[in-house]
Amino acid sequence: MNKSIFRKSAMVGMIALLFSNVIYGQYDSDYIPLKSSxxxxxxxxxxARALSQEDLKTIGYGTDRIAKEQFIISSNYYLRDLLLxxxxxxxxxxxxxxxxxxxxxxxxxxxxxxxxxxxxxxxxxxxxxxxxxxxxxxxxxxxxxxxxxxxxxxxxxxxxxxxxxxxxxxxxxxxxxxxxxxxxxxxxxxxxxxxxxxxxxxxxxxxxxxxxxxxxxxxxxxxxxxxxxxxxxxxSYLPFELVEFKKSFFEDEFLILPDTFYLKKTSEIKxxxxxxxxxxxxxxxxxxxxxxxxxxxxxxxxxxxxxxxSEEEFKKVREIARFESCRLYLIDRDYINAIYAAYILLEKYPENVYLKKIVAKSLYNIAISKSGGSRYKSKYLSSDANNARLSSKSYSIPDFEKIEGASQRVYYLLDNLDSKELNTIALSYTYKAYKKNPNDLVLSILSDSLFSEMVNSNQLYLNDFAKSSKAQLLAMDTAKVVVAIVDSTIEESKYSKIKKQQQKFEIQTEENFTKYAFVGLLQDPEFVKRYTKAARGLTRKEEVKKDNLTYKERKKIEDQLAKQNKDKYTLLGVEKVLFLEPFYMNVKTIGGNNVVNYFVSEEKQVKLGEIQKKCADKLKLQYEMIGTKNMTTSDMDRYNLNSILNDWLTERFNHGDNSDELIVGTDETNKLIEKYGTKFLAWSGIYNEKSRSSHNTYFFILFNLETGEVMKYETRYTKSKDNTDLITSFVYNSLMHVSKNPK
Amino acid sequence: MRLVYLLFFLLAVSVSNAQIAGYMGKRCVIGYSNYFMFAPKGPGPMSAEPSNEFSATFNNAHCLNIEYALNQRKMICFSGQYIRTGIAYDDGKVGDGFFAGTFNYETETPYPNNNRYVGIYSKPALLSSINVALGIKSFGNGFIAPAGRYNKFEVILMFETVKYDNKNFEHQDPNSGGFVTGNLGTGEYAYNNVSVAYTVGKQRILGDKIVLDYGLRFAYTPAANIVTLAGFDTVKDIEDYYRRESRMRMFRQQLINFHVGIGFLAF
Structure with missing residues (x-):
């Protein structure tokens, strides 16, 4: 009897253990972001009209009917907007x-x-x-x-x-x-x-x-x-766990962060x-x-x-939510929280590639922002095809003094690292993650981008890094030091002797920890090869610092750039474009207040989609609308696709005009590009306002899903009604510049 | 030869891989417009009163347009116009002064050499004009030609013809005081004139094919070159008289007018 109970208990225990392993074990190596099914x-x-009509039947005919009607219509419009x-x-x-x-x-x-x-x-x-x-x-x-x-x-x-x-x-x-x-x-x-x-x-x-x-x-x-x-x-303003952050997270045998970067005492939670x-x-x-x-x-x-x-299910759900939060922080450009959240989870799942990518992407984005931003930032597109630019949204690390708790150390560390140091750490972390996951495309691309940043933005070349550790070099005699650091072909002379003495002194007094950061990685031929390739491909021209220029000088430079880019950007020669559901908002100004005409907006949104289709067909531009209109219950794939693209677009807009920074959804969008055979995503819309007269603001934006680059951004403001012919002419003009065979 | 140039131009623009969208790829509009010209003192071409007192009326200018989008906001416009209106005969009170003993041709006589019209007043002299206009339509900010609001500047060359009933004039014999019927001038004169016009208008596209155009035009036709009648050369003077009348009429009618047009997107 006792044995039987024991056996049963053991069995239950085994099953529970097995189950908990299933819960947590599935995140040991990777995590797949949540999808609807x-x-x-x-x-x-x-x-929204259908949703509202159901509710309007229930509000009666009291004195507040009009207000209730307004509430129902607007809340259903926003509800539907959220649902889709x-x-x-x-x-x-x-x-x-x-x-x-x-x-x-x-x-x-x-x-x-x-x-x-x-x-x-x-x-x-x-x-x-x-x-x-x-x-x-x-x-x-x-x-x-x-x-x-x-x-x-x-x-x-x-x-x-x-x-x-x-x-x-x-x-x-x-x-x-x-x-x-x-x-x-x-x-x-x-x-x-x-x-x-x-x-x-x-x-x-x-x-x-x-x-x-x-x-x-x-x-x-x-x-x-x-x-x-x-x-x-x-x-709720604190991360989901309070775990002490150790700087060893970014360190290895050779890359040792000085203690000065490590905040001794973190602020109390008050x-x-x-x-x-x-x-x-x-x-x-x-x-x-x-x-x-x-x-x-x-x-x-x-x-x-x-x-x-179920307790197990609760913990599983919470764990998924925490994994998901890392990605959502990244979309919101809350990079430090993303790193810290990933750090917490990496303590439990040290080999999880998803979390490593979260850290790598965050480090990359912070490094890019520290090095001065985007390589596409200074392109001034021709006025015919592109008359607008996304607003500049540079990222800066929040003030660490305002942060409470353990995560403050991450803020302090990353804020105090300069561009070269951060780039070095980011490359070291990302490349090591890549070596453990050599088939991961994102880590590979990120590594290459960071190699490029080392050379292009920070002017750090292979010979800026030591091949032996500081301890090893100090232990060597001076002749070997020079060989280890510089070149073995140096001939012995008065000058080489001076140089040897200088090198030895430099090693003793060297405070730049990055010099020894790649001692281990430099043993890897692939690392050396990719670094060398980045150095050889040094193509980025140094940007002219425009801050100190007069308006006329700046305008001259901008005009020259616009002229240079005109041919490249006016006609894009694109064969196929993915379209997101267009935006349409019809607003009336009544008594100084803007009142949204929700039903009209919804109907005109559909109409705008039809106009896009008509113009694309006319231009023989392959058109794929990733919309949520007219879906059926079986259209879950469309819903998920829309969700991926919306995430991508949200993050892309968060980056403003800075397209160098990596987009979170790169993994998903790469699959999408393969599936649909195009890397171009377009979104357009109209804001129509009627007060004394009508005004239209039309916009069209085309992104390269692969790079995040804005290929075309056009806005039009007209004092006119939103007549179909007018909208058609706008849409056709935009698509003509996009399409392969404009006429 | 000019036709060859025109055809070459049309061919070139229709096959060029342009970066100008037009409307759904079509940049050339061919259309007809009717300009309604308000004539506050009349007359219309056919609707004169049985006297030289005319009621207010509208005259029409029929206009055939060919327009082509040069860039996103500009169209070059070529048009041929035809205007037909009337010039009322003056019932000049010739002779009144003579019989009263205060003989004064200049103040009383509208026609040269003491002539007066004795024909049918209700059928005025005909003024017709074939105009050729060249202009630029500049569309408002944000609009893409040919749809939307525009301003148009044009130069109009006018080739006017006046036909009048030259056989029904009589002049007073200064010796006898009696009236003698005779011809006055040749009955038909041709004049050239020039006009500059500014139009504010709007074009709509219906069904992606039909172009609807409407607007208001202000035109200035020089009318200052009024010749003073010499009073010696009857034929020359009547020609100058009708030149003056013709210019005044054109000046007044073209000054403010509105138009409605319809056309189609050709290519």
């Missing part, structure tokens, strides 16, 4: 788990459960939000920080209260009344009424906290565990939970905690659980 839910296929943005995950591991928790939470209220649609969104922010229509979105960043399933249930319960109580529409209606001075909530001055809007929002949040707790009490979840949920919110919340939509954490504190003690706590669905 299965069929597309019905809600994703409806237009590619940020929402469908049938993924995270979403499935979160829905299981929602099932558990609402198992006694099946009617409400039917109204609630829970999805996980690809955002690193520690947040969740709800639409009155019943859609709840939990950010991956929040899942990465939660401690247990009960906390997730509480977050869901809080958001469900917002849905049930229709907080969004109530806030909207109250805001209108407060603006007009007809609200009973606050009748004072304009300033007082403005503050009252925040107060009203805070009241809603408090209600959601309290009601959410009531709902949780009705479930089997631990109440005690919920207190930590407020800690999650309070410390988050204040009693901050001024008078102009905040949420009460401060102390108030929120205080409002429910008394209710967190329940008699039946012992029978309650932190996990009802």
């Amino acid at each position: 299965g069929d597309l839910p019905e809600e994703f296929l409806k237009t 943005s590619g940020d929402v995950l469908i049938n993924d591991a995270l979403g499935n788990y979160v829905n299981k928790v929602a099932d558990e939470l609402l198992k006694n209220d099946p009617e409400l459960r039917k109204q609630i649609h829970v999805y996980v969104t690809k955002s690193p922010d520690v947040n969740a939000h709800a639409f009155d229509k019943g859609f709840i979105f939990i950010n991956a960043g929040l899942l990465a920080q939660l401690e247990n399933e009960a906390q997730l249930a509480y977050v869901l319960s809080h958001e469900i209260t917002h849905v049930v109580k229709k907080h969004s529409v109530n806030q909207y209606l109250e805001n209108i009344k407060l603006d007009r001075g007809t609200s009973n909530y606050e009748t004072g001055s304009y300033e007082a009424r403005n503050i009252a809007k925040y107060r009203f929002s805070k009241d809603n949040e408090s209600e959601a906290d309290v009601e959410g707790l009531v709902r949780i009490k009705g479930s089997g979840y631990s109440i005690k565990a919920l207190n930590g949920a407020f800690d999650v919110l309070q410390y 988050s204040n939970d009693d901050y001024d919340d008078s102009k905040s939509t949420h009460p401060n954490i102390r108030k929120r905690r205080g409002a429910v504190e008394a209710d967190l003690i329940v008699a039946d706590e012992s029978s309650r659980k932190k996990y009802i669905v």
Whole structure:
């Protein structure tokens, strides 16, 4: 009997161990970013108009009907925009788990459960939000920080209260009344009424906290565990773990970072939970905690659980969310957080190539920004084809003094390294990662780019690096030192003797740690070969520093560059282009306020897509629209493709005019380029505003998915209605310059 | 020979691998426009009152246009126009002064050499003009020719012809005081004139083929070169008289007018 129990326990233990290995073991070598799967839910296929029409039937004919109508139309437009943005995950591991928790939470209220649609969104922010229509979105960043399933249930319960109580529409209606001075909530001055809007929002949040707790009490979840949920919110600005950062992360036997780069003591975490919340939509954490504190003690706590669905699944989901967060930080150009998050995970999965790529890409981007930026930055494109440029968005490392906790050391280290040092570290890290994963294209490309940066931006050549370590060189006699450092063919002479003495002295006093950084790597013939190749391919011309020039001098240089690039960029000779769904916004100015005409915008967006198709056909330009219009339930591939491209585009725009910096989605976009046979991605749109007269702003932008380079960027502003013929002429003109056979 | 040049030009522009989009690749517009010219004092070509008091009316200029996009915002425009209008006969009160003993031809007589018209007043003299115009259409910021708002500057060469009823004039014999019927001038004169015009207009494209054009035109036709009647050479003077009348009419009518046109995208 005892043996049997023991055997069973052992078996269970084995299975649990095996299962945990399955959970964590799958990330030992790589991680594949989250994708949606299965069929597309019905809600994703409806237009904003269709979604609104359902809701408009329910609002009655009261005095506030018009305001309600406006709210419904605008919220459904933004809901649909979010659903099809590619940020929402469908049938993924995270979403499935979160829905299981929602099932558990609402198992006694099946009617409400039917109204609630829970999805996980690809955002690193520690947040969740709800639409009155019943859609709840939990950010991956929040899942990465939660401690247990009960906390997730509480977050869901809080958001469900917002849905049930229709907080969004109530806030909207109250805001209108407060603006007009007809609200009973606050009748004072304009300033007082403005503050009252925040107060009203805070009241809603408090209600959601309290009601959410009531709902949780009705479930089997631990109440005690919920207190930590407020800690999650309070410390949400910190990374998901606090792990001491060791500079050895970037070091090897020969590349040793001086201690001066290592912050001795990090700042204490001093988050204040009693901050001024008078102009905040949420009460401060102390108030929120205080409002429910008394209710967190329940008699039946012992029978309650932190996990009802599955502890293993929660931990697996949290781990995935943490992996995903690394990538999302990168998209947001939050490079230090990306490195630190990857560092934390690399402690557990030291050979994970995905994490190494996160670090390598982040280092590359920081190195590029330190070395002065993009090689494409100074191209001034011809005015016919390109009359606009993306805004300049240079990256700079946030001030380390404002950072709290262990990650402060990463900020300090990377901020204090100069361009040459950072480039050296980035190359060392990336090349070593590449050598361990020689088939990884991204690491290979990154290494080559960093070799190029060494030569082009930092003027560091192979002979700037020692082939023997400092200790070895100091141990050698002077003659060998010179051989080891410089050249074995030096003849003995008065001058060589002087040189020997100088070299020995230099080694003793050398403080530049980068000199010995590649001692190990220089033993690798491939490293030497690729470095040499980069040095031979030194092609980048030194840019003229334009900061000190007069306007006329600068204009002259710009005109010359524009002339040089005119032929190259006016006609691009492209055969096939991938198009993202166009943007269209129709706005009317009524009483000084811009009111979006959502239905018209949605319809004209479709029309713009049709115009693009018509013009492309006329120009015999192969046209592939990666849109989300007219999808069916089986169009998940299209949905995922749109998601990849939107991620790519978001990050690309975050980089502004700096296209040297690597785009996160390089792996996915390479596959996409192969699948569709083109590396060109176009996006265009129109903003039409009508006040006294109509104004149109049209834009067209063409990217090279491979390099991130902006091939064409055109904007047109016209004082006119958005007539079809006008738009057609704009679109045709843009595509003509793109297409192979313009006429 | 000129036709050869024109054909060569058309051939060259139609096959050139240009970087100018036009509309859906078409840069040449052929069309017809009608200019409505307000004539506040009349007359129209056929609608005169049975006196020289005419009511306000519109005259028309029929215009055949060929326009070609030179770059994104500019079109070169060639047009041939035809204008037909009337010049009312003056009912000159010749002889009134004579009988009153204060003989004064110059103040009372519109026609040279003391002539007066005795024909059908309701059928005015005909002024027709064949114009040739060359202009540049400059489209507004952001627009791509040929669609959108434009400003047009053009120079118009006008070849005017005046036909009048020269047989129904009579002049007063200074000796007898009686009126003698006779011819005055040749009945037809041709004049050349030049005009500069500025148009603000808009072009729309319907169905990717049809071009709709409308706008307002301001034209200045020199009318200052008014000849003073010599009073000695009847034929010369009547020619000068109609030159003056013709220019005044053109000046007034072309000054402000609006047009509506329709055309098609040729190539």
